[in-house]
Amino acid sequence: xxxxxxxxxxxxxxxxxxxxxxxxxxxxxxxxxxxxxxxxxxxxxxxxxxxxxxxxxxxxxxxxxxxxxxxxxxxxxxxxxxxxxxxxxxxxxxxxxxxxxxxxxxxxxxxxxxxxxxxxxxxxxxxxxxxxxxxxxxxxxxxxxxxxxxxxxxxxxxxxxxxxxxxxxxxxxxxxxxxxxxxxxxxxxxxxxxxxxxxxxxxxxxxxxxxxxxxxxxxxxxxxxxxxxxxxxxxxxxxxxxxxxxxxxxxxxxxxxxxxxxxxxxxxxxxxxxxxxxxxxxxxxxxxxxxxxxxxxxxxxxxxxxxxxxxxxxxxxxxxxxxxxxxxxxxxxxxxxxxxxxxxxxxxxxxxxxxxxxxxxxxxxxxxxxxxxxxxxxxxxxxxxxxxxxxxxxxxxxxxxxxxxxxxxxxxxxxxxxxxxxxxxxx
Amino acid sequence: xxxxxxxxxxxxxxxxxxxxxxxxxxxxxxxxxxxxxxxxxxxxxxxxxxxxxxxxxxxxxxxxxxxxxxxxxxxxxxxxxxxxxxxxxxxxxxxxxxxxxxxxxxxxxxxxxxxxxxxxxxxxxxxxxxxxxxxxxxxxxxxxxxxxxxxxxxxxxxxxxxxxxxxxxxxxxxxxxxxxxxxxxxxxxxxxxxxxxxxxxxxxxxxxxxxxxxxxxxxxxxxxxxxxxxxxxxxxxxxxxxxxxxxxxxxxxxxxxxxxxxxxxxxxxxxxxxxxxxxxxxxxxxxxxxxxxxxxxxxxxxxxxxxxxxxxxx
Ligand SMILES: Nc1ncnc2c1ncn2[C@@H]1O[C@H](COP(=O)(O)OP(=O)(O)OP(=O)(O)O)[C@@H](O)[C@H]1O
Ligand SMILES: [Mg+2]
Numbered sequence: 001x002x003x004x005x006x007x008x009x010x011x012x013x014x015x016x017x018x019x020x021x022x023x024x025x026x027x028x029x030x031x032x033x034x035x036x037x038x039x040x041x042x043x044x045x046x047x048x049x050x051x052x053x054x055x056x057x058x059x060x061x062x063x064x065x066x067x068x069x070x071x072x073x074x075x076x077x078x079x080x081x082x083x084x085x086x087x088x089x090x091x092x093x094x095x096x097x098x099x100x101x102x103x104x105x106x107x108x109x110x111x112x113x114x115x116x117x118x119x120x121x122x123x124x125x126x127x128x129x130x131x132x133x134x135x136x137x138x139x140x141x142x143x144x145x146x147x148x149x150x151x152x153x154x155x156x157x158x159x160x161x162x163x164x165x166x167x168x169x170x171x172x173x174x175x176x177x178x179x180x181x182x183x184x185x186x187x188x189x190x191x192x193x194x195x196x197x198x199x200x201x202x203x204x205x206x207x208x209x210x211x212x213x214x215x216x217x218x219x220x221x222x223x224x225x226x227x228x229x230x231x232x233x234x235x236x237x238x239x240x241x242x243x244x245x246x247x248x249x250x251x252x253x254x255x256x257x258x259x260x261x262x263x264x265x266x267x268x269x270x271x272x273x274x275x276x277x278x279x280x281x282x283x284x285x286x287x288x289x290x291x292x293x294x295x296x297x298x299x300x301x302x303x304x305x306x307x308x309x310x311x312x313x314x315x316x317x318x319x320x321x322x323x324x325x326x327x328x329x330x331x332x333x334x335x336x337x338x339x340x341x342x343x344x345x346x347x348x349x350x351x352x353x354x355x356x357x358x359x360x361x362x363x364x365x366x367x368x369x370x371x372x373x374x375x376x377x378x379x380x381x382x383x384x385x386x387x388x389x390x391x392x393x394x395x396x397x398x399x400x401x402x403x404x405x406x407x408x409x410x411x412x413x414x415x416x417x418x419x420x421x422x423x424x425x426x427x
Numbered sequence: 428x429x430x431x432x433x434x435x436x437x438x439x440x441x442x443x444x445x446x447x448x449x450x451x452x453x454x455x456x457x458x459x460x461x462x463x464x465x466x467x468x469x470x471x472x473x474x475x476x477x478x479x480x481x482x483x484x485x486x487x488x489x490x491x492x493x494x495x496x497x498x499x500x501x502x503x504x505x506x507x508x509x510x511x512x513x514x515x516x517x518x519x520x521x522x523x524x525x526x527x528x529x530x531x532x533x534x535x536x537x538x539x540x541x542x543x544x545x546x547x548x549x550x551x552x553x554x555x556x557x558x559x560x561x562x563x564x565x566x567x568x569x570x571x572x573x574x575x576x577x578x579x580x581x582x583x584x585x586x587x588x589x590x591x592x593x594x595x596x597x598x599x600x601x602x603x604x605x606x607x608x609x610x611x612x613x614x615x616x617x618x619x620x621x622x623x624x625x626x627x628x629x630x631x632x633x634x635x636x637x638x639x640x641x642x643x644x645x646x647x648x649x650x651x652x653x654x655x656x657x658x659x660x661x662x663x664x665x666x667x668x669x670x671x672x673x674x675x676x677x678x679x680x681x682x683x684x685x686x687x688x689x690x691x692x693x694x695x696x697x698x699x700x701x702x703x704x705x706x707x708x709x710x711x712x713x714x715x716x717x718x719x720x721x722x723x724x725x726x727x728x729x730x731x732x733x734x735x736x737x738x739x740x741x
Binding site for chain 1: 547569580582597650654
């Protein structure tokens, strides 16, 4: 023949080999590019969120000399809880502010002055007095919670101050306080220990965190056993006929149904038909269970299918009953795979807002939920609510809440992966 | 002479007619109950022709059988895999089953402890009795049956658990042992009988899947004999093993045959010759010939058997 004949087989293979190496290299580079794009996007996302939200972890406090004046407070016996409740704490804060800025006399200016300190300061003074009744009549130098506008201004003062709703006089006062070191930022414990609030400086994520935790707990406790049981039944017991085919198709379809539909279903069934209360994690859990069940069933079935038939045969050949075969051999081998499905389902459920809006988990709730029957909101809904608020201080809290959500997600997944590794003794 | 039915010559390869023929010929099969072996010794002079012979030649039946198989046919859906097999398996004998790939050896073996129940499409006709008890009786529970008739599979399939747990699994689920000392004893004796004790006694709590292929297969045998079965079915137990591991298993079979009835499917004719007392030759779902092993390999009665053992096909 032609020139291919003149080359030996080895030479031809050699020539071909270089081409194959090049193709292989190209293939690897494509892979690396896609991974890099992913990593860059992730880094961008994280830096964006962290730079936006880091501020929320610090809160500005104002130093004031506060006199616990019995007359001003209207408290004669600081051990009487009733009196403590109705004390005029605002009054003593105002006194302290007026003392600090004696030149302020006009009513409107006074009002502007008073608004520098959060109304949360009064609660703080009340609890101080309750814990320590001797304070009555004394003057204390205290760091009290600043208003959110002051907080935002003070934290952004270094580079480009965000003035927002502050007027010139207020800015002047803040600058004066800042110069004499009467303003400082402390770690924002309130953010991690309170529920939502209309005042950004008093708003915390704990309520939503607990709400998410309770909702997910309900979801997990319902969807995992039900999903696994359904998968076992379908995989091991159900005869394959038209009916089971029909069920299978429907499960696959349900996995693709937009989640808001499950919310509507929950609204119709749990709230309207069973008259369950709105906004509670229990109902939220029910709705998310409906949503995650298909995912868990599908992945559990795949995990069961992946158990080698030889193991089943060995068990049956030893005289194990079907149930023994499933419990002793199939389940332990399938469990890691099932857990993977559960992780995906739970992660989905954690990030879900739409169906929960339908059952009223979007309400403004200040109290921390103590049980699955207490009204609550959840992290993504809280993020949605804050993102929707006009106050600048909520912007950074939105990002901070996203960080909390991500941390929750990462913790949950890490735990699940650890659990899976532990169970995955494939010997 | 006249035992050889000279019925209409039917080619056994033609599936449709085959069952018909088998049914016709049933009456001609010598029945152990009626006077033992009226066997076809005369036929050894001339090989039975494939075309003129539709029933099992040789000695398929025996006195006081442990397992009695009568007219067993197996279907996978519409497809018939085993055609009217009659066979007796005597107590404490080793019977080898040979034949070309796909001829229904595994299918037939799996009927003996009802492992075919696990295949949805599989249907078994005819009767199989274990010591006179019909194992396909509707009321019969497969759990005690499989405790009595154990099975070793082609591919070693230890459970992904420790060696100890592998062996003790059967006794545990059948409630044969509850105290620790009893369990330890069962594990040791079973592993000893399987010739594995010395190799694994220091690593009983390590995974069974960490053993070599041959060791795994012996572990599977140990696991099977831990429940003291009466019959052990082995489906090509050595096909995944090297010659040394194979030799060990064969030795083991020889030892086990003193206490157990063993039915073994094998592709190795040497192996069949070495370990078995009788050999059954299957062809396209039909049991063609059953005879003493020596006879089968030196002077088979049937043309097809001879063709197979001389390597003309399969
Ligand atoms: N689960 C099944 N479903 C359908 N047909 C099957 C099934 N198992 C076996 N068969 C068919 O039954 C026939 C006998 O199969 P079997 O496995 O008994 O053969 P075998 O003699 O053991 O072959 P080998 O020596 O290759 O193991 C074959 O034609 C096979 O295709
Ligand atoms: Mg086979």
